[in-house]
Amino acid sequence: MKSLDAKLAAYRENPAASDSFVIADAKDPDMAFGVRSLGHRRYLSSQGAHPAQFSPEIWSRDEFGYRNLPEFLDIIREVVEQGLVDIMLMSAHVNEQLTIKEGLFQNSHITPAARANDATDVWAARHGNYLSHPAQPFRSASIDHIQCGQLDCDRSTDTFPGANLGLYSVTYLNDLEQDKRTLEAFHAFREEAERKRFRYFLEVFDPNVDSGIPPEKLGAFINDQILRTLAGITEAGRPVFLKIVYHGPRYMEEICQYDSNMAVGVLGGSAGTTYDAFRLLHDAKKYGARLALFGRKINNAEHQLAFIEFLRLISEDKISPEEAVHAYHGVLQGKGITPKLSLEQDLELTEQSMRYGDEGGKTIVTMPAKRLAKRNAPVAAWPTKADGAPDFASMTADQRLAYHTARLKQ
Secondary structure, three states: OOHHHHHHHHHHHOOOOOOOOEEEEEEOHHHOOHHHHHOEOOOOOOOOOOOOOOOOOOOOHHHHOEOOHHHHHHHHHHHHHHOOOOEEEEOHHHHHHHHHHOOOOOOOOOEEEEEOOOOHHHOOOOOOOHHHOOOOOOOOOOHHHHHHOOOOOOOOOOOOOOOOEEEEEEEOOOOHHHHHHHHHHHHHHHHHHHHOOOEEEEEEEOOOOOOOOOHHHHHHHHHHHHHHHHOOOOHHHOOOOEEEOOOOHHHHHHHHOOOOOOOEEEEOOOOOOHHHHHHHHHHHHHOOOOEEEEOHHHHOOOOHHHHHHHHHHHHOOOOOHHHHHHHHHHHHHHOOOOOOOOHHHHOOOOOEEOOOOOOOOOOEEOOOOOOOOOOOOOOOOOOEOOOOOEOHHHOOHHHHHHHHHHHHHO
């Protein structure tokens, strides 16, 4: 059984359980950004660089700066091998390369997934103006192409060589005609998905243009729209879980307590600081979220595998967000990687855009500042059990920090 299904089943059996948190790595930025989408080459997998043509009279590869697709695929392979995420979200094309042709997920507990639609509010092309317009529904990928890589799948069985989980996104604008068109497109997708036995999770963006709703009230509007929409969907057509903007503790608890059978997750938003990501996961989980999906925050990390490991440790309550930032910088130092920000800067909370672009209408979500305790120098040892295993229950904060920093530096 895939870990996603096991964790969702455990959560539905006992909604109060906190040990079934799902983490997704959203490696689908090629559906939005084009050339820049695959991220900066300052982080590559252990396979290193792949050949690329650059004419020296035009530019050097270092000047160009971005990964190519083979380098991006290598990173996905490493994350899957690491095994700490539960979902790998990809574009239909990357899903075909890794899931269908390569069979990367056949012997993995990780569930492959693909972005099933790309509404216009993710069309973040350089010099384009699409992001300044109200979002319109659109789908590049078809369900059949995600499931089996061709127009018509063999439906004599319930298994498919490709992904059988997709992300479908909607953007509520508080505009009657626009929202009606969005929900009509969603209705058509749900009917097709149910007929083709295709599972999906629902991503809900905040308005990408001025909605007339004050920012502090957007959480109420979004919660009501989600619940109103889901009320018309029976179990056969409902999403596996939700992916929404974190609007703070009150609105997260409000929607999470509504239906114990509905798992709610948060989307990660723009890159920001390391502390932004770690606090978002910690706070969302504290107030009821059971999933977190990070795209740009992982893809832009100085060391993706270490970043993911600290997300998992935070989700398991083994380390605090503040301790994790300190330990992450310790790992970077141990590996000889220069961080993008100093430790002091990386411990700051910043305003986070939850949009794919930075043009007008972006949603800003802030979390209340938290006084950071000054860290003492990590001690060299930590308590262990009789069998030599680390005794987390007896560790101080400094000992936990020292343990995880030393382990991940290796």
